[in-house]
Every structure is written in C-alpha cells, then in structure tokens.
Amino acid sequence: MKDAHGYQLTGCNGQAQVLLDQALAQFRCLRTDSLASTEAALEASPELVMGHILHAWLYLLGTEAAAIPVAQASLEQAQALPQNDREARHIQALQLLIAGRWHASGRTLEDLSLDYPHDLLSLQAGHQLDFFTGDARMLRDRIARALPDWSAAVPGYHAVLGMYAFGLEETGDYRHGERIGREAVSLQPDDAWAQHAVAHVLEMQGRREEGIAWMRGNPAWQQDSMLAVHNWWHLALHYLEQDDFDTVLALFDGPIDGHKGTLALELIDASSMLWRLQLRGVDVGNRWAGVAERWAAMAEDGRYAFNDFHAAMAFACSGREELLGQLREAQQRAGQRDDDNARFTQLIGRPMVEAAVAFAEGRYGRCVDLLRSVRSQAHVFGGSHAQRDLIDQTLIAAARRSDQNSLVRGLQRERELLARQRSVA
Known part of the structure; x- marks a missing residue:
C-alpha cells in the first residue's frame, strides 16, 4: 500500500493509510492534532x-530531553519491523538525532530527500534541524533541491513553498521569500510555517503596520497550531517596536503565555519577550516567576544550548539561584559529551548563559565582554535572525549601562545601516 505521494508503506492497511496521510497533512501545517492522528x-x-x-519525529523535534525515551520506544518498534529503503533511512536519521548527532541526522535526511523528493516528512524534519543548528543556507537549499519535482498538483505543495520562503528570508532574499510565502498561505491558509515565513520578512524589514495586518488578517494560524505561540510572539514584536507596551503585555498574558505552556519552544518565546520588555525599561511584574517555574523541569537537561540560554534568563531574573546551579552543572556535563550539543554549549551556550546572568545582576561590563566574544558565531546554536537579534539588543543595552559610549555609537550605526539595507532588499 502507498501513501499520498506514491511511496510504499510497510505494514499498512487501508484505514491506517488514511489516518497516516491525515497526520502528515496536519503536520505540514504544524497542527496539534497530528499526534492524535498518528496514534x-x-x-x-x-x-x-x-x-x-x-511518532518519533513529532517528539524529537520539540528539542526536549524528556521526549527522548518516547521517541526511542517508537524507534525500537520501527526497527523490529521489516522496512523498505526510505523507511530505513528515516530510522537512521532518528538514531543519529537521539544520539545528539544533529548535523549527521540532517545530512541523512538531505540524502534521503534527494532520492525521494516527495517525502515531505524528510524535508520538514531536515528543515527543522537546519533551523535548530542555525544553517541558513541549508534552510533554503535543502528545499530548493526538491522544489522542481513539485507542483500545485502534488499534495502538500504549500508546505514546500512555505519552507522555501523561510529559507529565502533567512538568507536575505526578502522580496522573493515574501512572494513565495504569501503564495503558500493563499494555497493553505492554516499553514502556520508559511505564515511565519512572511512574518519574518516583515519583521526583518521593519514593516510594522504591514506586519500587524498580516498577522491579524488571517485567523487560520491561531487555532490548534504548534506554532501559534511563536506567531503571536511575532505579532507582539511589531507592537514592541512601536512602544505599545500595553498591547505587548496583553498578548503575553493572553495567547503567548496565558495558557502557562510547558513546551520549550513556547517558553523560549516567553523568556525572549520578557527580556526584550525589560531592555526597554518595562516593569514586567512577577511574570518571570511563573516562566522560571515551568523551565525548572528542563534545568538539568543539557540537551540543547539554545534552550539553556532562554531558561537562564528566567532563572536569573526570578532569583532562582538553585536552578541556575542545576543548569550550569548540566551544561558542564553537556560540554563533555561527544555530540553536537557539546560544541553548541562550549562555543556559544555557556558564554551566553553567563552573559544573561551578568546582565541580570547588573555586571554590564562583563556582559559586554561575553557577548562580543560570541555574537558573530551565535548562529551555531540555532534559532532565526529575529530570535538572535536579542543578543545585539542586549549588547547595546549592556554597553550603554557600562558607559561604553563609543561602542554604543558603533553598534547603533551598524544596526541602522543594516536596517536600511534590509528595507530595500
């Protein structure tokens, strides 16, 4: 029996085929019900x-250590069954990611997609790994290699366009990225990733009113989406840049953090938004306490340095010294392992955590020294340009508060010129 793209499915019956195709279609739009359909x-x-x-991919792509046992169990069940070549290569990629070999897993999926260009799962999982490892070029080129094999007649075409749009945006091709992303959303309005790709373009070009209209004008992404919190975060960024702090706080207390989410990908957005508000002198009240409490379960993970950085913000700003201690110990262990996160942690993660702590404690000169040493390599530990912009914002604020006025002037000039270049790109 074959899937919607004509690929053979081992161990499949008619009912399972319908449900699997449904789960994959839901995952293309990052809908929360994809897990239930898979089960x-x-x-x-x-x-x-x-x-x-x-099932294993849905757990692993959340970047949380607690998900690994579930993914491992699914992987073992797959390994115990007969497999075809495509399935075996997915299994290999999963094995590598569970072992912390993020780059090797992405490479395995890269080769799989070359031979099976209509395997959207391999394209999506690989695209997410490119995002988690900060590989802007592969965010674009992994999809570019498969795109000529696709057309509007192939199920899921919108998702390929949406991923390509985000890759174009992350490599600075804003005009093309926006056009492709809007086309994807026109084909499938609830494609949250495509919606997000255009949101990135509008954010990077500082198009505030257009950005608000884009996010407010399409309610389809707001419902039952794994990316809903992040897309609300994008909307809040536009209001933040307009100094409309009341609206930002309302969004934070509502769709961004009102449900008290416990997923790392959502807690990243919560930490990032509170930190940005504080950089602008906004009193965020006791909001850090709740965010820190929900990060606490991951303090000892040491799975992904990008998560550690955002958890450290919450721990430092809420005075949770014991959790900071656990996180630092976890980073020490992570740095000694033979996997990719050891490099993420050693090069970027540990200095970034210490920079966040230094800033929170008012040691602004120390924060400047730490950030200047790593900011040009910060893509190594993942995230997007928009997310990592927090590093430059923090550096400018720390330099100003430590009276390093020449550095502040230089950084602001650099930033202003880049903004002008992006606005016409």
Whole structure:
C-alpha cells in the first residue's frame, strides 16, 4: 500500500493509510492534532513503520530531553519491523538525532530527500534541524533541491513553498521569500510555517503596520497550531517596536503565555519577550516567576544550548539561584559529551548563559565582554535572525549601562545601516 505521494508503506492497511496521510497533512501545517492522528494510525495497524517513524519525529523535534525515551520506544518498534529503503533511512536519521548527532541526522535526511523528493516528512524534519543548528543556507537549499519535482498538483505543495520562503528570508532574499510565502498561505491558509515565513520578512524589514495586518488578517494560524505561540510572539514584536507596551503585555498574558505552556519552544518565546520588555525599561511584574517555574523541569537537561540560554534568563531574573546551579552543572556535563550539543554549549551556550546572568545582576561590563566574544558565531546554536537579534539588543543595552559610549555609537550605526539595507532588499 502507498501513501499520498506514491511511496510504499510497510505494514499498512487501508484505514491506517488514511489516518497516516491525515497526520502528515496536519503536520505540514504544524497542527496539534497530528499526534492524535498518528496514534490512531498505529492503532489501526501496529506494524505501520512510517507511523512509528512519524511518532518519533513529532517528539524529537520539540528539542526536549524528556521526549527522548518516547521517541526511542517508537524507534525500537520501527526497527523490529521489516522496512523498505526510505523507511530505513528515516530510522537512521532518528538514531543519529537521539544520539545528539544533529548535523549527521540532517545530512541523512538531505540524502534521503534527494532520492525521494516527495517525502515531505524528510524535508520538514531536515528543515527543522537546519533551523535548530542555525544553517541558513541549508534552510533554503535543502528545499530548493526538491522544489522542481513539485507542483500545485502534488499534495502538500504549500508546505514546500512555505519552507522555501523561510529559507529565502533567512538568507536575505526578502522580496522573493515574501512572494513565495504569501503564495503558500493563499494555497493553505492554516499553514502556520508559511505564515511565519512572511512574518519574518516583515519583521526583518521593519514593516510594522504591514506586519500587524498580516498577522491579524488571517485567523487560520491561531487555532490548534504548534506554532501559534511563536506567531503571536511575532505579532507582539511589531507592537514592541512601536512602544505599545500595553498591547505587548496583553498578548503575553493572553495567547503567548496565558495558557502557562510547558513546551520549550513556547517558553523560549516567553523568556525572549520578557527580556526584550525589560531592555526597554518595562516593569514586567512577577511574570518571570511563573516562566522560571515551568523551565525548572528542563534545568538539568543539557540537551540543547539554545534552550539553556532562554531558561537562564528566567532563572536569573526570578532569583532562582538553585536552578541556575542545576543548569550550569548540566551544561558542564553537556560540554563533555561527544555530540553536537557539546560544541553548541562550549562555543556559544555557556558564554551566553553567563552573559544573561551578568546582565541580570547588573555586571554590564562583563556582559559586554561575553557577548562580543560570541555574537558573530551565535548562529551555531540555532534559532532565526529575529530570535538572535536579542543578543545585539542586549549588547547595546549592556554597553550603554557600562558607559561604553563609543561602542554604543558603533553598534547603533551598524544596526541602522543594516536596517536600511534590509528595507530595500
């Protein structure tokens, strides 16, 4: 039996096929119900290899250490079953990611996509790994290699366009990225990633009113989406740049953090927004305490340095010294492992954590020294240009508060020229 793209599915029956195709279609739009559909497909056919594979990916792409045992169990079930070549290569990529080999996992998916260009799961998982490892070029080129094999007649075309749009944006091709992203959303309005790609373009070009209109004008991304919090965060950024702090705080207390999310990807947005507000002198009240409490479960993970940095902000700003201690110990252990996060942590993660702590404690000169040493390599530990802009914002604020006025002037000039270049790109 074959999937919607004509690829053979091992251990599949008719009911499982329908449910798996449904789960994959939901995942293309980053809908929260993709997990339930995947589990239903496995109930219909426990021998469905791609069902176990998708289940593992859905857990692993959250970047949390707590998800690894669940993903490992799914992987083991897939390994115990007969597999075809495509399925076996997915299994290999999953094994590598569980072992902390983020880059090797992405490379395995890269080669898989070359041979199976309509395998959207491999394209999506690989695209996410490029994002987590800060590889802007591969965010674009992984998709560019497959795009000529796609057309509007192929199910999921919108998702390929949406991923390509984000890759174009992250490599500075804003005009092309915006056009492709808008086309993707016109094909599938609830494609949250495509919506997000255009949001990035508008953010990077400082198009505030257009950005607000874009996010407010399409309610489809707001419902049942794994990316909803992040897209609300993008909307809040526009209001932040307009100094409309009341609206930003209302968005924070509502769709960004009002549900008290516990997912790392959502807590990153919460930490980032509170930190940006504080940089602008806004009193955020006791909001840090709740965010820190929800980060606490991941303090000892040492799984992904980008998460550690954002957790450290919350711990430092809420005075949770014991959690900072746990995080530092976890980073020490992570730095000694033989995996990719060891490099993420050693090069960027540990200095960034200490810079955040130094800033929170008022040691602004120390913060400047730490940030200047790592900011040009910060892409190594992942995230987007918009997310990592927090580093430059913090550096400018720390330089100003430590009376390094020449550095402040230089950094502001650099920033203003870049903004002008982006506005016409």
